[in-house]
Amino acid sequence: MRIVKIIAAVLLVAFVGIQFIPTKRNQSDIVPETDFMLVNKVPETIQKKLQVSCYDCHSNNTQYPWYNKIQPAAWFLEDHIKEGKAELNFNAWDSLSNRRKASKLRSIVKQIEGGEMPPDSYILIHKDAKFSEAEAEGMINWITRLKDSL
Amino acid sequence: MKNITMSIAAMLLMAVSFANAQEKEKMNHDHGDMKMDHSKMTNKQSDAKAETILSDYFSLKDALVGDDTKKAAQAGTKLVASLKAFDMTSYNKENQKELTDIIEDATEHAEHISESAIDHQREHFKTLSKDITDMVAITGTENMLYEQFCPMYDKGSAWLSTSNELRNPYYGSKMLKCGKVQKEITN
Numbered sequence: 001m002r003i004v005k006i007i008a009a010v011l012l013v014a015f016v017g018i019q020f021i022p023t024k025r026n027q028s029d030i031v032p033e034t035d036f037m038l039v040n041k042v043p044e045t046i047q048k049k050l051q052v053s054c055y056d057c058h059s060n061n062t063q064y065p066w067y068n069k070i071q072p073a074a075w076f077l078e079d080h081i082k083e084g085k086a087e088l089n090f091n092a093w094d095s096l097s098n099r100r101k102a103s104k105l106r107s108i109v110k111q112i113e114g115g116e117m118p119p120d121s122y123i124l125i126h127k128d129a130k131f132s133e134a135e136a137e138g139m140i141n142w143i144t145r146l147k148d149s150l
Numbered sequence: 151m152k153n154i155t156m157s158i159a160a161m162l163l164m165a166v167s168f169a170n171a172q173e174k175e176k177m178n179h180d181h182g183d184m185k186m187d188h189s190k191m192t193n194k195q196s197d198a199k200a201e202t203i204l205s206d207y208f209s210l211k212d213a214l215v216g217d218d219t220k221k222a223a224q225a226g227t228k229l230v231a232s233l234k235a236f237d238m239t240s241y242n243k244e245n246q247k248e249l250t251d252i253i254e255d256a257t258e259h260a261e262h263i264s265e266s267a268i269d270h271q272r273e274h275f276k277t278l279s280k281d282i283t284d285m286v287a288i289t290g291t292e293n294m295l296y297e298q299f300c301p302m303y304d305k306g307s308a309w310l311s312t313s314n315e316l317r318n319p320y321y322g323s324k325m326l327k328c329g330k331v332q333k334e335i336t337n
Binding site for chain 1: 251252254255258259273277281
């Protein structure tokens with residue numbers, strides 16, 4: 001019984017301790033000129049969907065959930081966002097060449113088609129991020145047209 | 151006290167490995183310079199590093215023809231390395247810009263191929279093939295290549311081969327012969 005208490009105490013101390021480790025927050029008030037929405041003529045429905053479903057991890061500005069203040073959740077989020085932005089950052093869209101843009105747009109279409117994006121773990125908390133069948137179709141058509149116009 | 155010794159040991163270890171890495175980098179650099187001089191001396195038409203990229207691309211293509219996901223993944227990893235090793239200093243400014251772009255894009259596709267299931271590997275192979283074809287247009291190659299084309303896969307997809315015989319990497323055993331030779335690439 002004593003050992004359980006000791007373990008619990010150690011865990012508690014560790015939990016409190018890690019709260020003091022800082023994480024970098026992905027937040028910015030500036031929308032750079034290279035932003036996807038600024039360089040493309042994006043219909044409003046598509047714009048909204050991209051904002052709600054993609055921009056949290058694929059831009060320089062994340063709308064954080066409340067639990068981001070608590071470790072270790074903050075680490076996971078930081079990691080996901082870093083990964084997401086490395087793959088695609090909508091804010092930096094226009095810094096890509098047409099070759100890279102076409103590649104990215106192709107990936108977006110494939111990921112939405114395959115239901116891989118947004119990830120389930122994200123949808124679990126952000127219900128409105130989920131694509132309905134009609135939304136997916138609309139997005140895929142629009143993105144495909146954009147790709148063909150490059 | 152134990153903690154302090156530990157952290158001192160860790161720091162020493164870090165310092166040593168950092169110095170080591172720097173040394174290695176220097177060695178690599180020297181090596182690269184040597185290679186470059188060599189290629190300048192010989193015929194400029196063939197770029198040894200581009201040939202390595204091509205040969206890795208072809209082993210990837212053969213793995214896909216053989217429906218072998220694991221081999222394709224390994225070839226993808228090798229391709230990432232050979233793409234990273236590409237040296238474009240002997241090309242002019244405009245070509246360098248294009249090549250940087252091609253290499254960056256191709257690297258990303260090769261990375262995905264190294265960690266995906268076969269359907270996904272084939273998707274990325276399509277764009278990768280376009281990148282490699284564009285690269286060859288700039289670097290040239292020693293061998294005769296054939297651009298082949300399958301009208302069925304994803305609204306039509308091309309790939310490169312060293313043989314004019316058709317072996318479809320997008321369908322493998324399912325439709326090995328689907329497609330046609332659409333272009334011969336010579337130097």
